[in-house]
Amino acid sequence: MLNNKTNISPSPKKFKVEDVDLTPNFTGLSQLATISINQVINISIKVSKVEEPTQVLAKTKTLTKQDCIVNDATGATRIVLWEANVNKLEVGSSYRIMDVRVKEYSRQKYISLTPESIIEAISDIGEVQTAPTLLNVDEISPNIIEGEIVSLNYTEYYLCPICNTKMVQVSSLISQCDKCQSKSRLSLNKKYRIAKVQIKQDSNTIISVTLFNNTLQELVDLNMTKESIEETLLMRTDPIKVTVNSNNIFVAVDN
Ligand SMILES: [Zn+2]
Numbered sequence: 001m002l003n004n005k006t007n008i009s010p011s012p013k014k015f016k017v018e019d020v021d022l023t024p025n026f027t028g029l030s031q032l033a034t035i036s037i038n039q040v041i042n043i044s045i046k047v048s049k050v051e052e053p054t055q056v057l058a059k060t061k062t063l064t065k066q067d068c069i070v071n072d073a074t075g076a077t078r079i080v081l082w083e084a085n086v087n088k089l090e091v092g093s094s095y096r097i098m099d100v101r102v103k104e105y106s107r108q109k110y111i112s113l114t115p116e117s118i119i120e121a122i123s124d125i126g127e128v129q130t131a132p133t134l135l136n137v138d139e140i141s142p143n144i145i146e147g148e149i150v151s152l153n154y155t156e157y158y159l160c161p162i163c164n165t166k167m168v169q170v171s172s173l174i175s176q177c178d179k180c181q182s183k184s185r186l187s188l189n190k191k192y193r194i195a196k197v198q199i200k201q202d203s204n205t206i207i208s209v210t211l212f213n214n215t216l217q218e219l220v221d222l223n224m225t226k227e228s229i230e231e232t233l234l235m236r237t238d239p240i241k242v243t244v245n246s247n248n249i250f251v252a253v254d255n
Contacts, residue, residue, distance in 0.1 A: 030074035030212040045070035071128035
């Protein structure tokens with residue numbers, strides 16, 4: 001019991017308060033190819049396709065699953081919803097989905113929800129990456145494209161560490177998020193690159209394909225300036241041979 005004579009002295013114990021990072025870490029969809037299977041990540045996406053739910057037979061019971069396609073500023077992926085999460089995503093809406101698991105099927109990474117996953121509707125995340133559709137790769141067999149690069153649309157940008165939206169460079173050192181307006185030091189953010197390349201396969205077939213950092217670095221030195229990267233790709237006279245996935249995104253470069 002405390003009374004007037006009780007002498008309260010400061011505790012000699014020191015409690016160390018760890019720096020807690022309250023900002024969730026979001027993974028850009030273009031990074032999926034480099035993430036190991038079963039790793040748990042957070043994503044911030046917009047839904048572009050929702051398929052009808054289907055029943056699948058698991059070990060002891062039937063489960064309901066639903067395939068969807070989701071996009072962010074860096075890429076697109078298939079995502080599988082299970083049971084209670086079926087019908088939770090709407091086409092055109094944006095969501096933050098925490099604790100999803102990276103999976104792989106037929107050399108393609110995709111995302112599966114787990115019972116721990118949390119879906120949260122958020123305001124529109126803005127412009128997202130969609131696959132170019134000059135000629136669908138499904139019409140080409142196999143998905144290997146060989147030819148000369150005839151034209152190019154190359155962009156570089158930074159992503160907001162808070163909301164995963166494209167940032168605009170506002171000075172030589174600082175970039176600002178289009179959406180949440182927060183500013184960051186450029187070096188803190190990862191630079192994303194998208195090259196949409198048209199490859200002339202023969203006299204009447206031009207195929208538009210997309211490269212992100214992981215495959216682009218096999219063709220050019222990413223430390224070069226934007227102009228030098230464009231020049232290197234456009235002045236290349238040798239044909240390039242690449243493997244693409246069903247979204248016309250480069251998955252391998254065969255030099
Ligand atoms: Zn932001």
